[in-house]
Amino acid sequence: MAKITLIEGVTMALARAMEEDPAVVVLGEDVGINGGVFRATAGLQQRFGDERVIDTPLAEVMIAGMTVGMSTQGIKPVAEAQFCGFTMPMIDHLMCHAGRMRNRTRGRLSCPMVLRFPTGGGIHAPEHHSESPEALFAHMPGIRVVMPSSPSRAYGLLLAAIRDPDPVIYMEPKRIYRWQREEVEDDGEELPLDVCFTLRDGKDVTLVTWGAMVKETLQAADQLEQKGVSAEVIDVATLSPIDMDTIIESVERTGRCVIVQEAPRHCGVAGEIAANLADAGIWSLQAPVKRVCGYDTVMPLYRNEMKYMPSVKRILHAVNQVLEVS
Amino acid sequence: MARTVAAFKVDHFQFLGEDGKLLDEQHVPAVARDFDRLTDLYRLMTLTRAFDKKAIALQRTGKLGTYASSLGHEAAHVAIGAAMREEDCLAPMYREYGAQFYRGVKMSEVLLYWGGDERGNDFSSPRHDFAWCVPIATQCLHAAGAAMAYKLKNEERVAVSIVGDGGSSKGDFLEAINAASAWKLPLVLVIVNNQWAISVPRSKQNTASTLAQKGIAGGLPSIQVDGNDLIACLWAMEKAISAARAGKGAFVIEMLTYRLSDHTTADDARRYRPQEEVDQAAEKEPLKRLRRYLIDQGAWDEQREQELVNECTQFVQQAADEYIDTVQNDPQPVTAMFDYMYQELPHDLVEQRAYAEQFPEDGGHH
Numbered sequence: 001m002a003k004i005t006l007i008e009g010v011t012m013a014l015a016r017a018m019e020e021d022p023a024v025v026v027l028g029e030d031v032g033i034n035g036g037v038f039r040a041t042a043g044l045q046q047r048f049g050d051e052r053v054i055d056t057p058l059a060e061v062m063i064a065g066m067t068v069g070m071s072t073q074g075i076k077p078v079a080e081a082q083f084c085g086f087t088m089p090m091i092d093h094l095m096c097h098a099g100r101m102r103n104r105t106r107g108r109l110s111c112p113m114v115l116r117f118p119t120g121g122g123i124h125a126p127e128h129h130s131e132s133p134e135a136l137f138a139h140m141p142g143i144r145v146v147m148p149s150s151p152s153r154a155y156g157l158l159l160a161a162i163r164d165p166d167p168v169i170y171m172e173p174k175r176i177y178r179w180q181r182e183e184v185e186d187d188g189e190e191l192p193l194d195v196c197f198t199l200r201d202g203k204d205v206t207l208v209t210w211g212a213m214v215k216e217t218l219q220a221a222d223q224l225e226q227k228g229v230s231a232e233v234i235d236v237a238t239l240s241p242i243d244m245d246t247i248i249e250s251v252e253r254t255g256r257c258v259i260v261q262e263a264p265r266h267c268g269v270a271g272e273i274a275a276n277l278a279d280a281g282i283w284s285l286q287a288p289v290k291r292v293c294g295y296d297t298v299m300p301l302y303r304n305e306m307k308y309m310p311s312v313k314r315i316l317h318a319v320n321q322v323l324e325v326s
Numbered sequence: 327m328a329r330t331v332a333a334f335k336v337d338h339f340q341f342l343g344e345d346g347k348l349l350d351e352q353h354v355p356a357v358a359r360d361f362d363r364l365t366d367l368y369r370l371m372t373l374t375r376a377f378d379k380k381a382i383a384l385q386r387t388g389k390l391g392t393y394a395s396s397l398g399h400e401a402a403h404v405a406i407g408a409a410m411r412e413e414d415c416l417a418p419m420y421r422e423y424g425a426q427f428y429r430g431v432k433m434s435e436v437l438l439y440w441g442g443d444e445r446g447n448d449f450s451s452p453r454h455d456f457a458w459c460v461p462i463a464t465q466c467l468h469a470a471g472a473a474m475a476y477k478l479k480n481e482e483r484v485a486v487s488i489v490g491d492g493g494s495s496k497g498d499f500l501e502a503i504n505a506a507s508a509w510k511l512p513l514v515l516v517i518v519n520n521q522w523a524i525s526v527p528r529s530k531q532n533t534a535s536t537l538a539q540k541g542i543a544g545g546l547p548s549i550q551v552d553g554n555d556l557i558a559c560l561w562a563m564e565k566a567i568s569a570a571r572a573g574k575g576a577f578v579i580e581m582l583t584y585r586l587s588d589h590t591t592a593d594d595a596r597r598y599r600p601q602e603e604v605d606q607a608a609e610k611e612p613l614k615r616l617r618r619y620l621i622d623q624g625a626w627d628e629q630r631e632q633e634l635v636n637e638c639t640q641f642v643q644q645a646a647d648e649y650i651d652t653v654q655n656d657p658q659p660v661t662a663m664f665d666y667m668y669q670e671l672p673h674d675l676v677e678q679r680a681y682a683e684q685f686p687e688d689g690g691h692h
Binding site for chain 2: 030055056059085126265295296305313
C-alpha cells in the first residue's frame, strides 16, 4: 500500500468518488490541465474528461451559485475555491441559499454539494491566502464544516462529504498538505462527519485542536510527556457539528482543557467548545478552560505570520496555567 | 417583424507596428512625435523590466515571497500611469508596477509587499492611491466609489482601475461598469488582457469577440487597443481620462497584451501553455518595437541604450539593498500586527498585544 500525503488523500478520494458516482463533478479555477494550484486535482481531467473536471472562468460567485444550482438538479458538484480568502464572495450563496434550500422548500430541493479549499497560514503565501475562516462557515445553519488533519482523515472525510446529502464545507489545512505520509487504502471507506478523533491518550490535560495546529499540539504533548505530564490530544475534525461527547468524556478524566486554534479568538470555534464545556462539563473541570488562538488582528503578511499563529511555546504556556490550578 | 433597436461595433487601435514602424504615417496622435516624452516613457518601461528581473532573482534566492511578474505588460502599465494626474486615483490589481512607479510608488515598497511586510502598502506617494488588490476585480468597485466621491465633492479628479481578462469574468467588474454608466462617473476601467487567467486561456473564459464589448453592454464607450503599443495605450488613456474629467462619464479600454511570464513565481506555466505560443508573443513585446521606432527617428541610439541599462541595473540594485536592509535591520515587531487595526486599540486587543509581547520572537516552527 502506498504511503500518501494529506493532499494525495484528497486526490484519491476525489478520484474514488468520481469513479463510483457519475454524478460527481469537480469544478473550479485551474483545476483542469493545471491540476489545481496545489495539485489536488492532478490527473483528474485526463482521467474523467473536461465535462466532469471543469475549469471555470475566474468568478467565485459564479462557482458558488452554480454549485447550488447543479446540486439541486441531480449533479453532485465538488467545487474548489483556490484559497480561503477567495471564498468571501461565495458567502451569499452559501448562507442565503445552500444552507437554506432544504428547509425553505420543505425538503423538495436540497444541495448535496462540497466546497473545498485550502485554509490557514504558514506557507509564505501572499495576502488573502492565509486566513482561517472556519468560524464564519460553522456559524451558518444547514451547512457541515469539516477539516481533516491527516492523509487518512482527508480521504475518509472527503468521501463522506461528497456522499452526504447536504452541503459540506471541506477545509484543507495547506501547511500540513505534505507534512506526513501515511498508508491509506483506497477502499472507499468513509469516516463519520460528526465524530472527533483522539490522537493521543492522556490523563492530566485535554488538548483540543483541529487542522494544521494538530502538528504543534502533538509536539507540545511530546514535550509535556518529558516533564511527566500526560496530555490527551483530540482532533475535532468536524467543526459543525462538533462531537462534544468525546471532548467532555476526555475532560471528565483529565479535569483540564486547553483549546488550540489558528483562527482569531473572538467568536471562534474554540469559544464554542469552551461554552459547551461550561454547559455540560463544568463539574468535571478543575481549572479554567484556556484558549490559545490567533490574534484578533488581520493575518499578517508572511514575514510575521508565524508570530501570529499559536506556537508550541504558547500552547505550553497555557497548559502550565491550567496545571498550576490545584 | 424584427427591427434593429441597437447595433454596436468595437474599434481596435494600433499605431506602432511590431517592426517599429508607424502603421500609417498620416494618421498618428501627436504623442507619436513627442520624442522627449516617448523617450522618458521608454526609460521607465526598461526600468520596470529590470526591476521585474531583479524581483524574480530575489524570489529565486529565497529573499522574496511569491511575486507577480509584469513582463510584457510594460507599455500598458506605463501608459496608464503616464496619462493620469497626480490627484487622480489608481486602483491597481497586483502587477502594474510601471503605472505605480510613474506615480511615485517606490521599488523598495513593491519588494516589501511581496516580501511579506505590510509597510510595502504604505506608499510614499501617492498617498490616496489604493493598495494592491489580490481578491480580483474588487478594485473596480473601489475605483467606482472613488469616482462617485469626486463627483459628489465636485472635484476634477478621475479614478482609474485595472483588471485582467480573468477578472473581467467577475461581477464586481460588470457592476462597476453598470454603476459608472448609471451615474456618469469619472472612471476609466482598463482591462489589461494578457490572454491567461493563470491556466485558463482567454478562449475558454467566454466566446465574446472582445472584452471591451462588456463595457458597451453596460452603456459605456469602449475600445480595444494594442497593449504592446505604447502610443496607442497612451493615446487611448488620455482620451478617456480627459473625457471623464470633463464630466462625460466613464470609459472602458481593453489593452491586448500577453503574459510572457508565469502567473506568479508560484506558478509553472509550462504545465498548461505551449512554449511556441510564448515565443510568438515575445516577438510582439512592447519594448523592442518602441526602441526601433525611437532609433529610426533619431531619438535613441545604442550608446544611450547601454547607459540606460547600466543605470537601471544600479537603480534596481539600490532598491533591493534598501529592501533587504529594512527587513533585516528594521523588522516589524510582533506588535506591528495590532498597531493599525483601529485608530484607537480596543481593550481586548490591548490585552492581546501585551500577551503577544511575551512571545516576541515566536514562531520558528515553519
